[in-house]
Every structure is written in C-alpha cells, then in structure tokens.
Amino acid sequence: MTIAMPMSKGYPVLLPRGEVFFGRTVINMMAYEFTTKLLAKQVNPLPIWVIAAPYNIKKIQQRSFVRIDLALPVQIRETADDQTGDQAVIDAVTKDISGGGVQIVTTRQWEIGDKLLVTVNYPEIGVLTLNSEVVRVQQPQPDRVLFWVGVKFLDINEKDRGNIIKLIFKKQLELRRKGLD
Structure with missing residues (x-):
C-alpha cells in the first residue's frame, strides 16, 4: 500500500525502514486506526511511504471536518x-x-x-x-x-x-x- 509521506510542522516524519507504527485514515466519513510497518519510502517525484497491509484496524471517533x-x-x-x-x-x-x-x-x-x-x-x-x-x-x-x-x-x-x-x-x-x- 502507498500513502503520502506524513508531515509534522512542515517536515517529513523520519522513520526507519521496518519500523512498526500506528496510522489513521477516514473512509466514507468513518475514522479508523491501524497498525502497519514501513517497507520503503521515496521523495521524488512525490514523497510517499510504502507500507505493509494494515492490521488491528479499529473504528474511532473523530471530528467531521479538518481544522x-x-x-x-x-x-x-x-x-x-x-x-x-x-x-x-x-x-x-x-x-x-x-x-x-x-x-x-x-x-x-x-x-x-x-x-x-x-x-x-x-x-x-x-x-x-x-x-x-x-x-x-x-x-x-x-x-x-x-x-x-x-x-x-x-x-x-x-x-x-x-x-x-x-x-x-x-x-x-x-x-x-x-x-x-
């Protein structure tokens, strides 16, 4: 799976290859947390991470709109x-x-x-x-x-x-x- 490289205060989040991390996503107005592992990353032409298939997926409460x-x-x-x-x-x-x-x-x-x-x-x-x-x-x-x-x-x-x-x-x-x- 490919995702946009996460950013924090305008800088890319640095994570070593193989690191397990928690993520969040919104699908059909419902928010989910999951666990996955960073497999690879690239900066050009777009900054992305390649991650393993998510697991431990849980539905969470979240605001309806980005602030x-x-x-x-x-x-x-x-x-x-x-x-x-x-x-x-x-x-x-x-x-x-x-x-x-x-x-x-x-x-x-x-x-x-x-x-x-x-x-x-x-x-x-x-x-x-x-x-x-x-x-x-x-x-x-x-x-x-x-x-x-x-x-x-x-x-x-x-x-x-x-x-x-x-x-x-x-x-x-x-x-x-x-x-x-």
Whole structure:
C-alpha cells in the first residue's frame, strides 16, 4: 500500500525502514486506526511511504471536518429564539476554522447551547454570516478573562462549506510548501 509521506510542522516524519507504527485514515466519513510497518519510502517525484497491509484496524471517533489554525476577524451577536433583536455585536478573532464551525478567542464567556449569529470574513470566499451554537468553552489561563469558544454552524449551505474546506486544504498545502523550502 502507498500513502503520502506524513508531515509534522512542515517536515517529513523520519522513520526507519521496518519500523512498526500506528496510522489513521477516514473512509466514507468513518475514522479508523491501524497498525502497519514501513517497507520503503521515496521523495521524488512525490514523497510517499510504502507500507505493509494494515492490521488491528479499529473504528474511532473523530471530528467531521479538518481544522486549521487561522486568525480571522469575526463578529458575534447572541440570538434569542432565532431573533437577534438589539443585541450588541462583539468583535473577536478565530483561533481555528473548519467546515463545521470555528473556535473563537474572546473575552466573553458563553454557555454551551447558546445560539449565536457569527460573521466571519474568509479570505478568497468573503463574508459569511451563519447561525451557530456554542458546543465548547475553555478558559486556557484561569488568571485571564479570555475564552476559547467552539461553535458549530447550524445552517451552512454545502457550497459555502465546500469553499471553506478548499480554503483549509489550500492553507495546509501552503504551510507544507513553506516547511519544505
């Protein structure tokens, strides 16, 4: 079996031939872990590994969408009963993005389940305003009033989701190319 050579922080993962390792893959939106052995590797024309047939294959839980760290301006408005009313707009920034939602860095702490109207200005896509729901809240430093608020998009159309996913893959490719130069 041939796979793309794994990368870490823009550099190829170095593994000696014959080494046994664990891998993950996604097939039909289901994630799997497996064990295999590195048989060979090549860099040109594409960096690949040749691996033995996987074994000890196990289904695992995984996020539905790939995430990438990307700081983008975001405006947030809390909604109540699907009405925005006169709620103040809060400016913040994303910590990371995915096709299913964003993680926002803000000084405002919301509760899990709160409904928000989130406006993100995506490069090459434009401004998207989406009904969202808070699914995770973290306070990374207890002595600071700063929160990481994970929100999932509730009503994103598939064209917009596809454009976000394309942007993420483009940014990942740019990061890998920078790391290999």
